[in-house]
Amino acid sequence: MKNPPSATPHAVLVAGAAGFLGSHLCERLLERGCRVLALDDLSSGDLQHLEHLRRHPALRFVRHDITEPLPTEARDCERLFNLACPASPAYYQRHPVATVLSSAVGVWRLLELAQHTGARLLHVSTSEVYGEPQVHPQPEAYWGHVNPVGPRACYDEGKRCAEAMCLAYAAERGVVVRIARLFNAYGPRLRPGDGRVVSNFIVQALAGRPLTVYGDGLQTRSFCYVDDTVDGLLRLMDAGFTGPVNLGNPQERTMLDLAERVLRLAGSRSRLVFEALPADDPTRRCPDITLARHHLGWAPRVPIDEGLARTIEYFRALSAQAGARRAQGSVSPSAAYSLSRL
Numbered sequence: 001m002k003n004p005p006s007a008t009p010h011a012v013l014v015a016g017a018a019g020f021l022g023s024h025l026c027e028r029l030l031e032r033g034c035r036v037l038a039l040d041d042l043s044s045g046d047l048q049h050l051e052h053l054r055r056h057p058a059l060r061f062v063r064h065d066i067t068e069p070l071p072t073e074a075r076d077c078e079r080l081f082n083l084a085c086p087a088s089p090a091y092y093q094r095h096p097v098a099t100v101l102s103s104a105v106g107v108w109r110l111l112e113l114a115q116h117t118g119a120r121l122l123h124v125s126t127s128e129v130y131g132e133p134q135v136h137p138q139p140e141a142y143w144g145h146v147n148p149v150g151p152r153a154c155y156d157e158g159k160r161c162a163e164a165m166c167l168a169y170a171a172e173r174g175v176v177v178r179i180a181r182l183f184n185a186y187g188p189r190l191r192p193g194d195g196r197v198v199s200n201f202i203v204q205a206l207a208g209r210p211l212t213v214y215g216d217g218l219q220t221r222s223f224c225y226v227d228d229t230v231d232g233l234l235r236l237m238d239a240g241f242t243g244p245v246n247l248g249n250p251q252e253r254t255m256l257d258l259a260e261r262v263l264r265l266a267g268s269r270s271r272l273v274f275e276a277l278p279a280d281d282p283t284r285r286c287p288d289i290t291l292a293r294h295h296l297g298w299a300p301r302v303p304i305d306e307g308l309a310r311t312i313e314y315f316r317a318l319s320a321q322a323g324a325r326r327a328q329g330s331v332s333p334s335a336a337y338s339l340s341r342l
């Protein structure tokens, strides 16, 4: 399942390349023989995610905010992947202006580039465009139920605006666009402190601290392992379908189910503590992936326990590395990853 047969050309721009998903995407594009122009402003990403690729001759990293005019070398890229936007509520709610601009202005810059050069653009959107869904599971045809002025609006409405802009440029100016609506991806390189449920539970379980469950824990999400998600993005870029496509795992799980799995796989005896559900937190999420199956031949393959075990392994290794660096006195406070602090 690594790399589907592809006509992917060689010069590819990845915006948001130092993020969780962007770094995995860069890796896979380099494996395919692409040249990758990796852009990131490092606002929620981490250059460490690209460290193992630093000497790769086909990767060029430029620290760049995509709401600003794009670097000239972007004009050489035949395909543009836009992942540049913080994805964790804890992060984007602290930076709502940057978040909404990264979606709306960032995608506009890339669309203008695509119109000018004839590049194809894949914009990474989100299941959050469905808000608190009244249709379940969510098909792409569902318009969603989003609070346009709530604490999540900078993210949800920014993404909805970006989708609208992509389709406007496709309809009026002939730009070739693809839109992926992702549902809760997880895996190695999630950041330990960024507030997403999988990384929160794992970090807490490994530290022997209580797992924080919001609400009664019966709210659901659908977790898709990063390799499957990236495979879906690569297939979608190559496919001939213009409208939004859901990429997510149709196996819906409660937070309590996730917590139980993490505890078992991490060998942890942590207990659960319950806190109030954050405002506008959706109570259920499950993708209808009929379109992805049909147009991309895609469905997730990595079973949840396998994906979680790989992710737990990653966090164990990260913790051990940070511990070793601390012991040598060579770790900066901001880079320090201390399980006991989280």
Ligand SMILES: NC(=O)c1ccc[n+]([C@@H]2O[C@H](COP(=O)([O-])OP(=O)(O)OC[C@H]3O[C@@H](n4cnc5c(N)ncnc54)[C@H](O)[C@@H]3O)[C@@H](O)[C@H]2O)c1
Pocket (backbone or CB within 6 Å): 015, 016, 017, 018, 019, 020, 021, 022, 039, 040, 041, 042, 043, 044, 045, 046, 064, 065, 066, 067, 082, 083, 084, 085, 086, 087, 088, 101, 102, 106, 124, 125, 126, 127, 181, 182, 183, 184, 185, 186
């Ligand atoms: N991970 C998920 O479960 C998930 C689900 C739905 C949608 N998505 C979307 O996928 C994309 C990647 O998500 P992720 O989980 O890797 O998040 P992430 O925060 O790890 O990665 C986002 C990256 O974009 C960079 N960035 C943000 N604003 C930028 C700007 N203006 N210019 C340049 N770079 C900028 C950040 O520094 C970061 O490296 C995001 O667009 C997110 O909305 C992710």
